[in-house]
Amino acid sequence: xxxxxxxxGAAAAAAATTAQAADLPVAPEPVDYVRVCDAYGARFxxxxxxxxxxxxxxxxxxxxxxxxxxxxxxxxxxxxxxxxWLSRGYxxxxxxxxxxxGTLRTYVSIYxxxxxxxxxxxxxxxxxxxxxxxxxxxxxxxxIFTGQAFVGVVDRDWSDVTTNQIAYTAAFGNGFSATIALxxxxxxxxxxxxxxxxxxxVAALGVSQGWxxxxxxxxxxxxxxxxxxxxxxxxxxDSLGWAVGGGAAINLPMLNSGSNIFFQGFYADGAxxxxxxxxxxxxxxxxxxxxxxxxxxxxxxxxxxxxxxxLDGSYADIDAAAGLNDVTRYAIDGSVQWEPVSGxxxxxxxxxxxxxxxxxxxxxxxxxxxxxxRTF
Numbered sequence: 001x002x003x004x005x006x007x008x009g010a011a012a013a014a015a016a017t018t019a020q021a022a023d024l025p026v027a028p029e030p031v032d033y034v035r036v037c038d039a040y041g042a043r044f045x046x047x048x049x050x051x052x053x054x055x056x057x058x059x060x061x062x063x064x065x066x067x068x069x070x071x072x073x074x075x076x077x078x079x080x081x082x083x084x085w086l087s088r089g090y091x092x093x094x095x096x097x098x099x100x101x102g103t104l105r106t107y108v109s110i111y112x113x114x115x116x117x118x119x120x121x122x123x124x125x126x127x128x129x130x131x132x133x134x135x136x137x138x139x140x141x142x143x144i145f146t147g148q149a150f151v152g153v154v155d156r157d158w159s160d161v162t163t164n165q166i167a168y169t170a171a172f173g174n175g176f177s178a179t180i181a182l183x184x185x186x187x188x189x190x191x192x193x194x195x196x197x198x199x200x201x202v203a204a205l206g207v208s209q210g211w212x213x214x215x216x217x218x219x220x221x222x223x224x225x226x227x228x229x230x231x232x233x234x235x236x237x238d239s240l241g242w243a244v245g246g247g248a249a250i251n252l253p254m255l256n257s258g259s260n261i262f263f264q265g266f267y268a269d270g271a272x273x274x275x276x277x278x279x280x281x282x283x284x285x286x287x288x289x290x291x292x293x294x295x296x297x298x299x300x301x302x303x304x305x306x307x308x309x310x311l312d313g314s315y316a317d318i319d320a321a322a323g324l325n326d327v328t329r330y331a332i333d334g335s336v337q338w339e340p341v342s343g344x345x346x347x348x349x350x351x352x353x354x355x356x357x358x359x360x361x362x363x364x365x366x367x368x369x370x371x372x373x374r375t376f
Contacts, residue, residue: 034048039096041055053096056092059111061371061374063369064084065151067083069367073365073366086113087114125137132168134167134168136165137165141167141217142183142204142243142274143160144159148311149311152351153349154331157275157330158264159277161273163187165183166181167183168180168181175209178204178205178206180202183199183201190279191285212249214248218242218243219271221243223238223241223271239270241269243266245274247264250262255302266294270291275293281324294315295314296315308337310334310335313333315328316328325359325360327358328356335348346372346373
């Protein structure tokens with residue numbers, strides 16, 4: 001009788017335990033919400049629920065530039081800033097999807113800046129690429145090299161413009177390519193222009209291989225004087241400006257990985273922003289256009305695994321339109337930078353520039369800058 005009671009009690013306990021176990025919640029299977037996407041390089045992840053790969057990055061930069069310290073510079077004018085103190089934060093978003101017509105890419109970079117208490121936000125890049133087609137805001141297809149110096153405290157004499165555009169690039173294999181583009185004329189106006197009518201036409205031939213890269217560039221630019229110039233006795237006339245240029249960068253692996261030199265030259269007629277970033281000149285006056293050329297070169301030497309040295313030099317000669325002053329200009333900018341941790345760089349920069357304007361004499365600039373930057 002006791003044995004029978006024990007067996008019945010054990011059976012009841014087992015049944016109760018089974019019932020309680022069945023009532024317990026079951027832990028869900030782990031879900032891989034974020035998958036690594038290795039099709040486009042490091043740090044890409046699939047956006048959950050899609051086949052689009054996304055890379056998120058950013059940058060924080062802070063720098064101080066001591067403005068022109070020479071006798072006729074900022075320090076001699078009580079109302080001019082003796083230094084410019086900048087802090088800036090960047091956000092980068094790069095989304096890519098494989099399609100039967102090639103990779104569909106969308107890229108956005110935005111930064112906010114505070115300089116001497118003035119706050120601004122800038123849409124740096126925003127473009128769509130699909131196969132060979134690119135549309136949006138990014139670096140002009142005319143531009144070749146825009147400098148080696150870490151800060152770049154003085155304007156240099158070459159083309160360096162980010163602009164709205166639509167472009168098509170054909171890749172021929174072995175690193176060769178050709179590009180044709182329409183680009184916003186608004187970013188290429190030196191002087192008093194009327195309203196926009198015709199975008200600039202830009203073309204480029206390029207090659208990029210193990211030894212380095214090279215490019216030939218050309219542009220057509222509408223010279224479209226404003227109404228005031230158009231009404232004067234020697235009024236401005238609509239005309240077609242143009243520019244051509246070429247350059248090459250050569251890698252120097254015998255010195256250190258990352259070391260290189262570049263050189264380039266440009267000529268322009270009525271389109272001076274294609275040869276210099278100095279805007280103290282004009283594309284036209286009356287019925288005449290300004291012409292000019294610029295030559296530039298630079299070097300970057302990876303002196304050690306963490307220390308880099310850079311030097312840029314440029315020269316521009318402007319034969320101004322009738323009634324305006326001819327201008328010659330040269331600039332030198334050098335820097336040293338230290339990267340103690342990958343993505344974290346500190347550096348110092350010094351730049352000198354001289355502008356010689358007919359009938360007005362020359363003006364010198366000497367500036368210094370330091371920068372701290374983290375990219376992630």
